Amino acid sequence: MQRRHLIAGGLAAATLPGFTWAQGIEKPKLTIAVGGKNLFYYLPLTIAEQLGYFKAEGLDVNIVDFAGGSRALQAVVGGSADVVSGAFEHTINMQFKGQPMRAFVLQGAAPQIVLGVNPKTMPNFKGVADLKGKKVGVTAPGSSTNVMVNFVLAKAGLKPSDVSIVGVGAGNGAVAAMRSGQIDAMANLDPVITLLARSGDLKIVTDTRKLAEAEQVFGGPMPAGCLYAPQSFVEKNPQTAQALTNAMVRANKWIQQAGGSDVIKVVPESYLLGDRAVYIDGFLASKQAMSPDGSFPAKGAETALKALASVDDKLAAAKIDLNAVYTNDFVKKANAKYR
Incomplete structure (x- = not known):
């Protein structure tokens, strides 16, 4: 009888607004490092945070902002953060250095730089x-x-x-x-x-x-901002990676439907740099460079490697496994959930 009440109570709770089953998430509390969170490059991250998409997936996410992407990467390498919201090409550089990273959801279809x-x-x-x-x-x-x-x-x-x-x-x-x-x-x-x-x-x-x-x-599609983490983190915490991906894909899709005035209502005031009109213009200029669905383009890793190799002879001579630096597996499931 008591067990039946518990089950019934659990089902009732699951229908309450804001209630989320976090069952199976290996690391519900985690830290994401980012370099320049106010930039449109990272807008999907802010949208997912501000609209409660991470919480809806059963995650308690702490976002730590650094001066640039290289500093955010250092935080993950040093162990003070779990995941980076940063530039895709870092995954290639890190494989070259023997510290494999894997990107699992895209934020930017172009660098926006x-x-x-x-x-x-x-x-x-x-x-x-x-x-x-x-x-x-x-x-x-x-x-x-x-x-x-x-x-x-x-x-x-x-x-x-x-x-x-x-x-x-x-x-x-x-x-x-x-x-x-x-x-x-x-x-x-x-x-x-x-x-x-x-x-x-x-x-x-x-x-x-x-x-x-x-x-x-x-010379080809150049994937930009994305969530990436040490390969071991992604392999050990697949449900966590899936929950993060779900939240980011929802944010990507929200942005595609949003206008500048919608974004201004969501982002912190400090992002506007004191000029709302400029912020809206910036959003409209950058919107086409944002990923519509979080998917990495088939030739994106190849383009990124060519760009890096053009200024680094050692990297140009190295054997890089481009299939290991990213995966679309989590994105496919997220897009099936959030159409």
Whole structure:
């Protein structure tokens, strides 16, 4: 009789709003490291957090924000975080270093990184080759913004050592560095880019918010922001990875249906950098570069490897198992659940 009451009570609880069965989730409490959470690059992460999608999947997620993606990766390598919300290409670099990582849900279908020059310090800029000897701002050294700078420089016949890389973060510090003339060029993301371009403090050179331009720059589909974790974490915690993927796929789909005013109601006020109109413009500029369903493109890993190999001879000579750096298995189940 008592057992019957318990079962009935459990079924009743399962129908209550906000109640979620967390059964089978190996690690319901976990930490995600991110580098520049306010950027549209990571918008699906914020949407999943703010709209309660992680909680709905039975997860208690703590998101820790760092100055750039390379710092977020260090947090997972060091053991202070479980999962990274960061650039896909880090999974390739880490396999090369013997610390295999696996990406399991995509946030960005294109990098959304924009390279622009400072009209004050480079009024006569004609091409990327003019950046030789100049200071170039990135979110953090070693981050995806730095990788893109290296790649664009290489296409113009320059080496990474031909410029001075300066970490400026992804918020007001980046804006101030550009406006004060501390840097001559910058690789950054929205809303920082839209804010600077609109005020005349940045001249856009390369814009990978546009899918067609991103494919032209990188020579194929270039997967960007994603959730990735040590391969061992994904293998030991498949239900946890599935729950995270479910939440992110829901967020991806919400963004596809959202307008700028919808996003403004959800994100923290600090994300707006003091200008709602600029934030909305930035969202509209970046929206097409966001993944509609969390799936990794078939040739995406190949494109990312080519980009990295173009500036790293050792990586170019290495044997990388591209099938090991990502999986679409969790995404397929999530899309079956959230159509």
